[in-house]
Each structure stands twice: as C-alpha cells, then as structure tokens.
Amino acid sequence: AQTVTQSQPEMSVQEAETVTLSCTYDTSESNYYLFWYKQPPSRQMILVIRQEAYKQQNATENRFSVNFQKAAKSFSLKISDSQLGDTAMYFCAFMKLLTSGTYKYIFGTGTRLKVLA
C-alpha cells in the first residue's frame, strides 16, 4: 500500500525567507503523480504544485519549487520569499490511477506553516 509521510507537523519562517517542507512516500508503482496542496484557514484546499514521476526536471511555480528524488522517494517543497498569505496547512499527496479510470489521492498528515511578520 502507498503511504505518504510528512515528518514536520509544524514549521515557521520569517517573511521573505525561504522554507522547505519535507515529504517522503512509499510505492511500488512506476508511474504516478505527486502534489502539494495548501489549506489556508479558510479551509478550501488548493493545488500548489504537481510533479509527474516520469519527469526528471523539478517542477516550479513562481515562488514554489520541488526537489523530487525518485530513487529516494522524496518530494520536498521549497517556498521562496515567504509571504504572510503562505500561512496554511500544506499537504503532500501521492496519486495513482485506479482501474475505474479515476485517480486516488493519498495524503500525508500535513505540515502547518506559519509565516511570521
């Protein structure tokens, strides 16, 4: 069974600084997607960034980038120039294709990030 582990329950960072959130996963699948989702205090989860496992190049979305190490099954999120609006719970997620043609997400337990003014 697939598992996703986020070992940092809480983190804080000063505004404008850089922070890295860690995530490891376990799977025997060769083709899958990895995601980081953000859940602000308003509670609606939104996609931050995604990575296809077959792509070696690390994904980047503006201030957000990942360090994807497939052999090590590691998928960390780096937030550069942290902003107060980045304060949220961050979930790492693994996605696999089901036989029904739909996808199943498996989430980690989350890292609560607080950006300090």
Place this chain on the structure above:
Amino acid sequence: DAMVIQNPRYQVTQFGKPVTLSCSQTLNHNVMYWYQQKSSQAPKLLFHYYDKDFNNEADTPDNFQSRRPNTSFCFLDIRSPGLGDAAMYLCATSEVGSEKLFFGSGTQLSVL
C-alpha cells in the same frame, strides 16, 4: 465563478441521529469524491463517484453512504453518527483524465 460548494459549513448532530452533508459543483466534472479529515490527520478517501458509478473504499464503515442524483450534486449520509465520526468532511471533484482535484470548503461535523 465555477466552484465546489459544501453546505452547511458547520453541522451539529446528536449521537445516533442521521445526518446528511451536501456538495454541489458547477464545474460539470464527472468524478466526485468524499474525504474525511480528522484533526491532525490526513484526509482519508471514503468513496467516489465516476458519473453514476459508485466506488467505495474497502475500509469505509457501512455507516457511511452516498448518493449522487445528478452530475451537480452529491450527498454524504451518516446513518448513525458516533463520536468518532466528528471530523471535517471534504468534497472534491475532477474531470476524468485530469489529475487535478477541486475542493469545497468542507463541512465540520460535530457529534454531541
């Protein structure tokens, strides 16, 4: 804006009293998911619909059921809520073939 809407935002029910949570979407997505998220835990998939096809997770308790009368609406029914069912319930949608999930704001269920 097209979105996923969950009502109510907060729901209080009594131990053993059936409760229904609702989710609607204006995205016209084929797939709708229900997740349970307990405090400090990962969101856990309960079941999902691909159009009318219902897919139950093996470890979802029988106490939890779902209905999808049309593309836009999906309901989560908890037949006899226990204290352990207090949680945030998240609805999400996606298009078939797309890996991106669109989430609602969730319903926080309290069981007294």
